[in-house]
Amino acid sequence: DIQMTQSPSALSASVGDRVTITCRASQSISNWLAWYQQKPGKAPKLLIYKASYLESGVPSRFSGSGSGTEFTLTISSLQPDDFATYYCQQYNSYGTFGQGTKVEIK
């Protein structure tokens, strides 16, 4: 099974900050990686697919990069609506998730 490891597990940031979240796969997954945002009590929402492709309607301050085993999600200028938990998911082999990164207000 492919394991996904996210870091950090939580971070505190201010509005306007640049935020980067890392996701590592236990084996190469090419670019079969998605990023989701989840707010309390809600289903996850797709942000990025195929490592770097922005889902329609998602603000351009979100971007993704990486391939193989190492990936990043970057929020270029954190907005109040962005405080949430973020998950990566590999879909090279079914769909395992990272453990999540909670982005909190500093």
Added chain:
Amino acid sequence: QVQLVQSGAEVKKPGASVKVSCKASGYTLISYFMHWVRQAPGQGLEWMGIISPISGGTTYAQNFQGRVTMTRDTSTSTVYMELSSLRSEDTAVYYCARVSGDGYNDIWGQGTMVTVSS
């Protein structure tokens, strides 16, 4: 619009089974695979398995082998997830999520809370 609507919250006793439904609308069910994902309170997302609505073929995560059964009813555009031998650790929100052509989850149900308590 494309959406997945899940059945309502359930409360079950340890040892019982639960069956959660997920009705697809706005698209043809058999055109896309479906994942089931669960989330225990305060925890992350856990992939449970996948069903092919056209064939009924399934693959389950190792953690759930022998306890989970995923089925579908194409006449009602509904997929089902049944989990048996429930224990308190199965208390969670259960989501169905459509699998895009590439493999990521582009549409999610609203979630179904399953509480296991004596």
